Amino acid sequence: MMTTFAQNIEEFSVNFAVNDTINDAKVIAFANTLQTSLYKLDTKFFLESFDSESFADKVLMNDEESLKNKDIQAFNEAFKNGFLKKFDIFPVKITQSIEKKASYDVVNYYYDELEKKYHLLFRTYSDNDGLNYHDYQLNYVAKKFKIEDIYIYTTGEYLSDTIKQLYLINLPKTYVDGIEEKGNRWNNILFFYSYQKLITQEKFKEAYDLLSNLEGDIKEQKVIYIMKIQVASAISEVYYMEAIDELLKQFPNDPSTQLMAVDYYVMLKDYNATMAALDALETATSDTFVEYMRGNLSWEFNDYEAAEKAYKATMQEYPDFEAARLNLLYMYDEAKMFEACIAMLDNFIANDFYSKQDLINFIDTTTNELKNIPTSEYYKEWKEKK
DSSP states (O other): OOOOOOOOGGGSOSOOOOOSHHHHHHHHHHHHHHHHHHHTTOOHHHHHTBOHHHHHHHHSOOSHHHHHOHHHHHHHHHHHHHTGGGTTHHHHHHHHHHHTTOEEEEEEEEEETTTTEEEEEEEEEETTTEEEEEEEEEEEETTEEEEEEEEETTTTEEHHHHHHHHHHHTSOHHHHHTGGGGOGGGHHHHHHHHHHHHHHTTOHHHHHHHHHTOOSGGGGSHHHHHHHHHHHTTTOHHHHHHHHHHHHHHSTTOHHHHHHHHHHHHHTTOHHHHHHHHHHHHHHHOOTTHHHHHHHHHHHTTOHHHHHHHHHHHHHHOTTOHHHHHHHHHHHHHTTOHHHHHHHHHHHHHTTSOOHHHHHHHHHSSSSOOOSGGGSHHHHHHHHOO
16 A cells, blocks of 8 residues: 655646556556666756756745736746756766665556555665655656655655745745735744754754744644754754654655654654554555664564564565575574574575685674674584584
């Protein structure tokens, strides 16, 4: 099951594809080409496939009043030329993370009936940055699929919404100064302008209070809850935890919320809630890689049986993913499960990850984190056995 992310219907492009097997095949081919090109550290296909005009339509003010304002139109053109036309920063960051051994893989695709658009879900993972997902919203232009927007799980919003905040806080000062006279519909512009000013001055508590005291529709937008979490983290752990709690209560079924919930419940040391959040995340994304995270967190909570089961499931589903095997070996070592350690070493050899001598060299160095197996009789016997 895949969960969709709502945007205002007027924000949708008129370009869409019907949901049929022909387009399914095109989307799968598009996903594979995108993944392959990024692993080759090549951003050309991404940039050629990025529908900058549709993306810009979501970001820039283009209502009737804005279209009459010469300052806004000049600013819009400058913003498009200066920022949106230099959008290579996004795919470049992906390729840079891949260079640092991160993975960036297609999980699946789905069709949003409301938008009449296809979506692609990519998973990004690294030991340093953890787990994240990019949900690509696809446009259909001249019988070709294009990237219209990207929903990023760790921010809980579409990239166009994130860029729109940057756009609003950089509107011409002459325009912002006159907003107060233009009615309540401009309050969000004033808010973003004031918020950014407080953040720049590192007045985090004042920024937190500004977010807490908002009124109107903007108060219920997820971006406000995310911003509150970000600024709360700069105040104290208590504020941080309370801000996350608010987000979870307001958006309990959002998959991006479940990703944040995992870390939240780990901090609370609530094992059952952590596992439930992982279940919800796996259901929302249909991503079996969540089992690897389950293994890591089960181990962190000292549930060795659940961790072993999760790691073995990951090894079966992703046979080339070495980290699951290594973590299982480290866990066996920590638990002093020496026979299981030896079986794991044999597994590395049988699956052509390492030779026996490679493993011996690794275990006999003092730089690895193995605490018990190096000095055990089990290892000594295995090492001597030909």
